[in-house]
Amino acid sequence: MKRILITGALGQIGSELTLKLRDIYGADNVIATDIKKNDSEAAQSGPFEVVDVTDLKRMGEVAQKYQVDTIMHLAALLSATAEAKPVFAWNLNMGGLLNALETAKELKAQFFTPSSIGAFGPTTPKDQTPQDTIMRPTTMYGVNKVAGELLADYYYHKYGVDTRGLRFPGLISYVALPGGGTTDYAVEIYYEALKNGRYTCYIDKGTYMDMMYMPDALNAIVDLMEADPSKLIHRNSFNVTAMSFDPEEIAASIKKHIPGFKLMYDVDPVRQQIAESWPNSIDATAAKEEWGFTFEYDLDKMTKDMIEKLKPKFQMKISS
Ligand code: SER
Numbered sequence: 001m002k003r004i005l006i007t008g009a010l011g012q013i014g015s016e017l018t019l020k021l022r023d024i025y026g027a028d029n030v031i032a033t034d035i036k037k038n039d040s041e042a043a044q045s046g047p048f049e050v051v052d053v054t055d056l057k058r059m060g061e062v063a064q065k066y067q068v069d070t071i072m073h074l075a076a077l078l079s080a081t082a083e084a085k086p087v088f089a090w091n092l093n094m095g096g097l098l099n100a101l102e103t104a105k106e107l108k109a110q111f112f113t114p115s116s117i118g119a120f121g122p123t124t125p126k127d128q129t130p131q132d133t134i135m136r137p138t139t140m141y142g143v144n145k146v147a148g149e150l151l152a153d154y155y156y157h158k159y160g161v162d163t164r165g166l167r168f169p170g171l172i173s174y175v176a177l178p179g180g181g182t183t184d185y186a187v188e189i190y191y192e193a194l195k196n197g198r199y200t201c202y203i204d205k206g207t208y209m210d211m212m213y214m215p216d217a218l219n220a221i222v223d224l225m226e227a228d229p230s231k232l233i234h235r236n237s238f239n240v241t242a243m244s245f246d247p248e249e250i251a252a253s254i255k256k257h258i259p260g261f262k263l264m265y266d267v268d269p270v271r272q273q274i275a276e277s278w279p280n281s282i283d284a285t286a287a288k289e290e291w292g293f294t295f296e297y298d299l300d301k302m303t304k305d306m307i308e309k310l311k312p313k314f315q316m317k318i319s320s
Pocket of ligand 1: 078079080115116117118141168169170171180181182183184
């Protein structure tokens with residue numbers, strides 16, 4: 001039986017992962033933690049503790065109190081925010097990760113933390129980026145992710161901590177909004193399409209990035225954590241992706257449901273530069289071979305679901 005502690009449980013991934021894990025493993029076996037509490041379902045539907053991930057003592061006390069056997073460490077700054085506050089990002093992203101790994105070591109707990117396509121850089125092969133390749137990111141977020149992958153591997157080799165990770169692409173969801181990421185446009189575009197019928201995009205046309213719909217991302221986390229360790233050649237972290245598109249292609253997909261939708265551009269040089277330093281598309285063969293990674297949603301299937309799920313929020317009639 002798993003007993004899981006999640007950090008950053010009220011963030012973009014955590015808000016949904018907490019509920020999914022409570023469904024699978026039982027509400028009392030999933031301890032949600034975040035820097036502050038709110039009235040979301042993730043905070044209210046089971047145990048919740050306030051934990052600042054830079055406070056090792058507090059994290060250790062909460063992990064001990066609930067005798068957890070798994071730690072899922074999600075608390076981190078995304079790429080654009082990290083670029084604006086690089087020292088803070090280093091302290092939070094690396095300090096938080098080190099504390100979470102130390103806690104996992106003490107409790108002999110299994111460990112998950114997400115990496116990202118941001119771990120790649122401008123000298124990485126851009127198309128079908130292999131699992132094992134050049135990783136020289138030029139963003140603070142990317143530096144944190146590469147260092148984090150190495151640190152998680154270090155805890156596996158040195159201390160036997162069962163660390164596992166995924167290099168996530170941009171994650172798209174109708175539940176929790178991301179904040180401060182470079183791929184956030186691919187979420188905002190659906191909200192603006194439904195609200196105003198138009199969207200001004202900060203990423204330029206022709207800029208391709210990998211993306212994945214949140215239900216597939218959550219399944220990938222559960223499947224990786226349940227995978228037979230003897231089959232894992234890699235650990236930190238696996239390339240996973242479900243689609244790659246540029247702003248024009250997601251707009252075309254939205255237009256199938258909202259024919260009058262208009263896409264305009266006002267390119268943000270900072271986020272554009274980050275996007276250009278990342279791959280166009282990554283290769284998830286290692287994840288497929290080593291633990292059976294699959295996904296269900298391509299761009300059009302995701303668009304249909306996003307629009308269906310968001311439509312009631314805006315109470316707007318659209319032709320579909
Ligand atoms: N979605 C993340 C970001 O844009 C990438 O992992 O920062």
